[in-house]
Amino acid sequence: MPMGGERSIVATGVGLAVLSSDTAAAQMSFALQPQQYGIGWVAVSLGLLLATTATAALYARQRSRANMTESVLRKIIADLRARVDRAEALTASEPQIVVTFGAPGEEPEISGSLPAGMSLPSGRMVLAFERWLSSDAADNVEDRLAALLDRGESFESLVVTRKGEHVIVEGRAAGGRAVMRIKSLAGEKLALAELRTRHEEMQRELKRFQVLLDRLPQPAWLRDGEGKIAWSNTAYAATVDASGAVAIGPDILEEPARRKAAQATSSGHAFHERTPVVTHGERRVFDVFEAPHEGGSAGMAVDMTELESLRNELIRRIESHRKTLDELATGVAIFAQNQRLVFYNQAFRQLWKLDPAFLSHEPTDSSILDRLRADELLPEPPDFRAWKLQLLEAYRSVEPREHWWHLPDGRTLRVVQTPNPEGGVTYLFDDVSERINLESRYNALTRVQRETLDHLRDAVAVFGSDGRLRLHNPNFSKMWRLSDEALAAEPHATRVFDMCSRLHEPDEPWDLLRTAVTAIPETRKPVYGRIERRDGVTIDISTVPLPDGATLVTFSDVTAAISVERALTERNEALETAGLLKSNFVKHVSYELRAPLTNVIGFAQLLADPSTGSLNERQREYAGHVLDSSAGLYAIINDILDLTTIDAGTMELDLSNVDIKTAVNAAVEGISGRLAPGMTLDIQIPPGIGSFIADEKRVRQVLFNLLSNAIGFSPEDKPVKLSAERADGKIYFRVTDQGPGMDAEQIAKAFDRFESRTEGSRHRGVGLGLSIVRSFVELHGGWVEIDSTPGKGTTVTCIFPTGGSGPRGGAAI
Incomplete structure (x- = not known):
């Protein structure tokens, strides 16, 4: 009991004694006066006296006990003070922080300190464990402290501060209170704690490595000093077909590889070899590495089967890519990180005309550029050194770069530098000279097309595959009175034709145009039509499907052309009527002339x-002239009648088997009278030439006319040549003279009727001979060719089919 309590008890006893003595005196005084108060009062007074006496005795006894208790308490207090002094002395002798926790809600008492220089905070901040401990250590201490405060569980933890200082945190329950001490370590305790911490870390690290090795997909193992498997992971067990991780079991290596590994590790060297291993009944390739260590060796194997397959596949792909790149027209050159050439294709070598021997030495990028510059193959920039350094910057770039090189020989190259992921640069050299020329010509053609469309008299509109207006010329908007603003929005064909229909109301042509423009490209067909607007303008419409799915629509104003066409039609009808009248007249006149001419010839003969x-000599000469002139006139009349019959389409051929030699002889006999003195005929008919199907009369007439022309144009001292030839199922008759020949213009007019050329010849015909020849030959299904050179003569060739394929009658020429 504290000293204040003892003083209170003593003071209370003294007061009670004083009170009892005063009361007793009063009672005695009251008892001594019985006559005054009576006997009752005396009895009461005696009772009070006895009570007072008993109380005094009890007080004395309690006081004695209190004195004894006080003496005992003083001894306890002294003992406690001694203990406290010893505890304070003990606490002060060891650097530590003591935290005493009282009843819940009370502030903890913190005393003591740690050596100077430690990183722990002072005061209540020492309870903020996360400030000076790692998160895991702080959580651990807080959990243990909570268990101490809640359940009185003692604890002791060795922790390391964030700065690597070793501290012991321990907690105990004492005297109904919880006490936590934080002590620093020094000397042997510190060394022991450090060893303990390091040991725990090594144990954890070893555990992590064991877990890692056991979970590795690659087999791993440890051998003892005798070379036997002392430990292996799960992958090892799976590889050797064991049920799980084994301490001693089958060896992953076959005997030859195991001996090599033992020899290498026993001599202190590592063993590394790619060797086959049979696993799950399949032979696979493993990359095995085994290194010696004290008391044995450690090894690991990596399954390289897929990697080998991928490597072989990669080699095949690289070779395939090389072959593919060699086929490219684009030059390709690949430089490694050290700027040396590691690959090039044939297009690159041919582009720069480089020697394969030079390229085989893997030259650097810079040396190749210098060589190309020396050969005057590169562009000539003002500063070549700066230009080359700019190119070589691609080795330090991550983005592709594009350059345009205009070479001295006029070519243009597009050069692309692409950085490779593993280092180096890939060059692509694309010769775009032709493309640039094509683009230039295309742009020029587009401008010409645009200008052409703009200046066309016809209205033109082009609709895309989606049916929208893509292109039109000014005449289109002018013809249909459409505003440029309405057409600038590229309206759909339906909208455009609706606007055009205001000038032409019937829907039929517009429906056809809509179908032509919006139909599926495979089903589109050209559309042609003619419409007449309300204002009297006649327009021809046509559509043309374009290859890209678009449709070209043209509108031609043919109002004037129709008027001209009508006039020409009327004129043509008039000319045809006049021609018919002329033919009838000529035919009639010719027939009328033949009768008197026959009489003239008869009487002359x-x-x-x-x-x-x-007759005398002069009379006979005159009669001969009459006969010759009459015969010539008769031939002309016959030619005119033949041409009239051909024009009328009523000429009939009398086809038969014509002997070629006989027909030639007949023509020669008929023309012999016209030969000038000294002129000869050179007839060349191969023996056995045979015959062909034709009209013999017309064949003789053809040959007669050809010989007559040739004789008329040949000099008197030069021969006229007639030949016949069978070849390729045809008969060729050739008549050659050595006259003045003809130029191209004269050849073009040679077959025209009444086209007679008399300059430099004795020929005086009316110009119907060759026209008759061509008509008869074409009636037989053949044709006529003229080969002539001015001053060197003329060759006329008539080609007849041997089968007589010409019409038998009714042929119209």
Whole structure:
């Protein structure tokens, strides 16, 4: 009991004694006066006296006990003070922080300190464990402290501060209170704690490595000094077909590889070899590495089967890519990180005309550029050194770079530098000279097309595959009176034709145009039509499907053309009527002339006949002239009649088997009378030439006309040549003269009727001979060719089919 309590008890006893003595005196005084108060009062007074006496005795006894208790308490207090002094002395002798926790809600008492220089905070901040401990250590201490405060569980933890200082945190329950001490370590205790911490870390690290090795997909193992498997992971067990991780079991290496590994590790060297291993009944390739260590060796194997397959596949792909790149027209050159050439294709070598021997030495990028510059193959920039350094910057870049090189020989190259992921640069050299020329010509063509469309008299509109207006010329908007603003929005064909229909109300042509423009490209067909607007303008419409799915629509104003066409039609009808009249007239006149001409010829022959009477020389000459002129006129009339029959389409051929040699001889006999003195005929007919199907009369007439022309144009001292030839199922008749020849213009007019050329010749025909020849030959299904050179003569060739394929009648020429 404290000293204040003892003083209170003593003071209370003294007060009670004083109170009892005063009361007793009063009672005695009251008892001594019985006559005054009576006997009752005396009895009461005696009772009070006895009570007072008993109380005094009790007080004395309690006081004695209190004195004894006080003496005992003083001894306890002294003992406690001694203990406290010893505890304070003990606490002060060891650097530590003591934290005493009282009843819940009371502030903890913190005393003591740690050596100077330690990183722990002072005061209540020492309870903020996360400030000076790692998160895991702080959580651990807080959990243990909570268990101490809640359940009185003692604890002791060795922790390391954030700065690496070793501290012991311990907690105990004492005297109904919780006490936590934080002590620093020094000397042997510190060394022991450090060893303990390091040991725990090594144990944890070893555990992590064991877990890691056991979970590795690659087999791993440890051998003892005798070379036997002392430990292996799960992958090892799976590889050797064991049920789980084994301490001693089958060896992953076959005997030859195991001996090599033992020899290498026993001599202190590592063993590394790629060797086959049979696992799960399949032979696979493993990369095995085994290194010696004290008391044995450690090894690991990596399954390289897939990697080998991928490597072989990569090699095949690289070779395939090389072959593919060699086929490219684009030059490709790949430089490694050290700027040396590691690959090039044939297009690169041919582009720069580089020697394969030079390229085989893997030259650097810079040396190749210098060589190309020396060969005057590169562009000539003002500062070549700076230009080359700029190119070589690609080795330090991550983005592709594009350059345009204009070479001295006029070519243009597009050069792309692409950084490789593993270092180095890939060059692509694309010769775009042709493309640039094509683009230039395309742009020029587009401008010409645009200008052409803009200046066309026809209205033109182009609709895309989606049916929208893509292109139109000014005449389109002008013809249909459409505003440029309405057409600038590229309206759909439906909208455009709706706007055009205001000038032409019937829907039929517009429906056809809509179908032509919006139909599926595979089903589109050209559309042609003619419409007449309300204002009297006649327009021809046509559509043309374009290859890209678009449709070209043209509108041609043919109002004037129709008027001209009508006039021409009327004129043509008039000309045809006039021509018919002319043909009828000529035919009629020719027939009418033949009768009197026949009489003239008959009487002239009669006069020339000696039997009718003798004539003198001059008379006979005159009669001969009459016969010759009459015969010429008769031939002209016959030619005119033949042409009239051909024009009328009523000429019929009398086809038969014509002997070629006989037909030639007949023509020669008929023309022999027209040969000038000294002129000869050179006839070349191969023996056995045979015959062909034709009209013999017309064949003789063709040959006669050809010979007549040739004789008329040949000099008197030069021969005229006639030849016949069978080849390729055809008969070729050729008549050649050595006359003045013809130029191209004269050849073009040679077959025209009444086209006669008399300059430099004795020929005086009316110009119907060759026209008759071509008509008869074409009636037979053949044709006529003229080969002539001015001053060197002319060759006319008539080609007849041997089968007589010409019409038998009714042929119209």
